[in-house]
Amino acid sequence: MLQQPHLKYRAFAPVGLRDRTWPDQVITQPPRWLSTDLRDGNQALPEPMDVSRKLRLYEQLLAIGFKEIEVGFPASSQIEFDFVRRLIEEDRIPDDVTIQVMTPAREDMIERTVEALAGARRAIVHVYNAVAPVWRRVVFGLNVTQTLALIERQVTQLRRLTEAMPETDWVLQYSPETFSSAELPVSLKACEAAIAAWGAGREVILNLPTTVENATPNVFADQIEWMRRALAAHPNVTLSVHPHNDRGTGTAAAELALMAGAQRVEGCLFGNGERTGNLDIVNVALNLYTQGVHPGLDFSNIDAIRATVEHCNQLPVSARHPYAGDLVYTSFSGTHQDAIKKGFAARRDGDVWEVPYLPIDPQDLGRSYEAVIRVNSQSGKGGMAYLLERDHGVVMTRERQQAFSRAAQRVMDALGGELSSGDLLALYEREYGLPGRAANDAAQAQCEPDVA
Incomplete structure (x- = not known):
């Protein structure tokens, strides 16, 4: 790495x-969502999907509730x-899908x-061309005037063909x-050229993309x-965004863009896409859900959706x-396990979700609580006590929790x-030389169990 990276890399203004x-x-409220799994996601796969995999993923997108699919x-x-x-x-x-x-x-x-x-009932035709300076100069050899003329010519052609x-x-x-x-003025001129060529009304x-993410999300x-x-x-314009994840902040860019007035978001399930990926729609949608906003997409069986996407993309999540x-x-972690155990013990049906270390109820996504606490050498007495009580009805006193934790630690070490x-x-x-439930009965006969 360079000791003076500013000599090679320029901060975005x-x-x-x-x-x-x-x-x-x-x-x-949720944005309009567009899944580009079958286009942008597919073109980024080492092995692009065949027709059967594309159909399977398309049906999955319909089941989730997408109304616009590229x-x-x-x-x-x-x-x-x-x-x-x-x-x-x-x-x-x-009929309700475009x-x-x-x-x-x-x-x-x-x-x-x-x-x-x-023959399509309704269709969106997505036309694009690069407008940034290095692309204009190095890739296409066009100045701004020539770039705008290209947009006007191609959108006019699309209008003529579709009007027929x-x-x-x-x-x-x-x-x-x-x-x-x-440059923002150049982007604005490009968009206005497209609007004019398509026709008033x-x-x-x-669609405003971070084709290559190059600045912090606030920019x-x-x-x-x-x-x-x-x-x-x-008034007939919908403002859409298409974030990529080159800086690892695609989700933040999408959320701040919605706050800034974007009405529509494009992305892929689990963030598939070129280089570091497209925006992860699952992430943004469920972030909204944890804030009390239903995203309009159904991830009730997240494991089945993940299995479908992994099969179709041939990539793991x-x-x-x-x-x-x-x-x-x-x-x-033992401290995390103890806090989760106490959170579950304090929770009552109908309560607002407030369980330490769990920002969402796993059951809302079709997950069980079975894997919430797992025991390894980093675990403490609270996690072990939780598993024994939940799965086997074994309730231990605090003293027995501490003694048993030491015994389990020796085994794991x-x-x-x-x-x-x-x-x-x-x-x-x-x-303890007893079946678990008998040992539990003996412990309870000695003193009240520790339920903390």
Whole structure:
């Protein structure tokens, strides 16, 4: 690593929005969600999905409750084209669901894309081109004027093609790709060029991506609030965001963007996507849920959803993934276990959820409490007592908890690894020379059990 990284890397300049209002906003309703698992997520897979896996994931997205799904890039390959046609021709699109497809701003690809959508009841055509300085200069060799002319020409072509197919309700989505790295006035001109070419009064989604996340989330929020104000004169515009996760702050960027006025969020289940991934929709949706806002998406069986996504993507979901990972509701630490045990003991039906170390009730997502506490060498007496009481009806006094904890610690120090609930019961019976319930009866006859 360089000792003077500032000689190679440049900090992103702040927007300078002195009268910003987003820090005081509270998210009280969910955004419109778009899943791009079948397009952006699929193109990022080492082994892109075949048709059967795409269909399985598509059905899962419908079951979760997505009303807008980006189903592919039909101009990129025959497989992608055929998949879109199959959804339309086999009537697999519910009346309340809108499919979206993507195309770069190229004449041949726009024509092929519209051809793929023939017969759809409603469709969003997602057109994009990069507008940031390094892309204009290095990748495309275009100046700002030429970039704006490209947008006007390609959106005009899309309008002409779609007006010839009035049986479909057409929506334009325009993305100034690399928005977060571009000058705001240039991004605004690009969006206004797309709106004008599409036609006054027609529905437009302006999708503002952090194509490559390059600044702290508050900077992105300022960019969104700046654009929201500048576009206030266009009532038919929906402001959408498409965060990536290059800095590991995609979730924060999405949440602050919603506070700044974004109305729609694009992402993938569990954050699949190019490089470090797209925005993790599960994360943002369940963050809302823990604040008392129903996200409008159903993750009641999170393990089954995860299994489907892992099968279709051929990629694992991390054991530490928020809300869905194998270990995220599990405590090994003795102090954590003691606090959780006390939280469960104090809880009554109908109470507001307040259990230490558990920001959400695992049962709301179809998880059980069985894995909340697991015992290893870092665990304390409270966790062991919780498992024995919950699973086997063994209630120990405080003194017995302490003595048993020392015995269990000796075993784990010698063997390593975890002790299961069954292992603990067997050790308990061996230590006290009695079956677990008989030992429990004997302990209770001596004194009141310690339920702390």
